[in-house]
Amino acid sequence: MKVILLTILSTVLINNVVLSRFLGLCPFLGVSSKIRTALGMSGAVVFVMAISSLASAIIYNYLLVPFNLAYLKTIVFILVIAALVQLVELILKKYIPALYKSLGVYLPLITTNCAVLGVALTNVQDGLNVGMSVLTGVGTAVGFGVAIVLMAGIREKIEGNDVPRTFRGLPIVLLTAGLMAIAFMGFSALR
Amino acid sequence: MKLKKGSPLERLYNGVWQENPTFVLMLGMCATLAVTTSAINGFAMGLSTMAVLVFSNLLISLLRKIIPDGVRMPAYIVIVATLVTLVEFFMHAFATELFNALGIFIPLIVVNCIILGRAEAYASKNPVVSSVFDGLGMGLGFTCSLTLIGLVREFIGAGKLFGFQVLGDWYTPVSIFVLAPGAFFVLAVIAAIRNRIVRPEVRENATNEIACGGNCRYCSGTICSANHARLDAELERKAAEEKAAKEKAAREKAEQLKAAQAAAEKGGDAQ
Numbered sequence: 001m002k003v004i005l006l007t008i009l010s011t012v013l014i015n016n017v018v019l020s021r022f023l024g025l026c027p028f029l030g031v032s033s034k035i036r037t038a039l040g041m042s043g044a045v046v047f048v049m050a051i052s053s054l055a056s057a058i059i060y061n062y063l064l065v066p067f068n069l070a071y072l073k074t075i076v077f078i079l080v081i082a083a084l085v086q087l088v089e090l091i092l093k094k095y096i097p098a099l100y101k102s103l104g105v106y107l108p109l110i111t112t113n114c115a116v117l118g119v120a121l122t123n124v125q126d127g128l129n130v131g132m133s134v135l136t137g138v139g140t141a142v143g144f145g146v147a148i149v150l151m152a153g154i155r156e157k158i159e160g161n162d163v164p165r166t167f168r169g170l171p172i173v174l175l176t177a178g179l180m181a182i183a184f185m186g187f188s189a190l191r
Numbered sequence: 192m193k194l195k196k197g198s199p200l201e202r203l204y205n206g207v208w209q210e211n212p213t214f215v216l217m218l219g220m221c222a223t224l225a226v227t228t229s230a231i232n233g234f235a236m237g238l239s240t241m242a243v244l245v246f247s248n249l250l251i252s253l254l255r256k257i258i259p260d261g262v263r264m265p266a267y268i269v270i271v272a273t274l275v276t277l278v279e280f281f282m283h284a285f286a287t288e289l290f291n292a293l294g295i296f297i298p299l300i301v302v303n304c305i306i307l308g309r310a311e312a313y314a315s316k317n318p319v320v321s322s323v324f325d326g327l328g329m330g331l332g333f334t335c336s337l338t339l340i341g342l343v344r345e346f347i348g349a350g351k352l353f354g355f356q357v358l359g360d361w362y363t364p365v366s367i368f369v370l371a372p373g374a375f376f377v378l379a380v381i382a383a384i385r386n387r388i389v390r391p392e393v394r395e396n397a398t399n400e401i402a403c404g405g406n407c408r409y410c411s412g413t414i415c416s417a418n419h420a421r422l423d424a425e426l427e428r429k430a431a432e433e434k435a436a437k438e439k440a441a442r443e444k445a446e447q448l449k450a451a452q453a454a455a456e457k458g459g460d461a462q
Binding site: 019020021022023024025026029071072073074075078079082113114117118121122125165166167168169170171172174175177178179181182185 | 217220221224225264265268269272273275276279280295298299301302303304367370371372373374375376378379380382383384386387
């Protein structure tokens, strides 16, 4: 129980995937202009990351390692993730149309979200078992969600402010991200 | 400067300056921010990305007539992932220190937008020589930007340049610049300078002719998000048009059927 709590705390806050490990920045900057879309994106990421860390951990531990093929992990993982995203999209479309309607647009974007591949690879590097891999995957995805939703909230407020012309658009977003990163550094004291 | 389109020099100029992947197209942000804690790390990351980019452009351009259109994305991903694995091995063997410093970001070259973007936008449509130089230009542009960001962060954050102490003891390093927040700040300032300097027509051009070649649905780069919305609107419009056309056809068919029935009934009456 303690391990589970610690893992969640560490992945969500202390080692936040976006703000301290720099993974998944493209959607963090690209899809964070509205809270609604940010929520949709984080929902999709949680979903895909949980399934993909499960699949990649199983494939790595029970297929690649026994056959001495561990060096193929990058190729195998990216294909697994790409195929999985397609599969999830098809299944959702057929069986849970309501969920598909709210997450559908974001699913194809996730294939190139480096956080998903990054988590699969770090799990393997750290030698985690299947259960811990899934837990880390979910925690990381929730951390991503927290960061992107907070960012979207701030950006909605920034809209109404008078930002200097040169800093409009991406620069102000990056500055905000920097300040958020400083704030999140405070969590490292929890270690 | 007017250069022949597709010539080696034009491709290099385009990659390094006109469509610089970091400063103009804003692609590959994760690697850009994560590994630029020092100039040498940025330089190494740039070089490894360039190696992958040149060879993936070469292979994809060579195979562009063989790969069927329907499975081209998976095919590209396999080619790129193979090349990345090779680069990983190479670095592990010959530059272990850098391999450890860059860590997870070497295998993550696979999902760098620049590589699949160039494959889709350029190498899959153009001859081999131009494609190789396109990869070289984009790779050089990426390397230059990463080295530049690394230099700034290293200088402010540690008082060093390429690992050599250049500022004396009087300087207290602002160590936040080599940590995560510093990366965001440096890039923010660079993006602001870009906003200031880059002529509007170039920016316009960059938004319209983006690196991922209109495949924004799969890219999610920052510039792409605007295009992404536009693309979705376009798709919706097309779907609506198709639906309208279908409905029209159905209505016409029903009318024809009615007319035929009426004619048949008339015929029946006459009999």
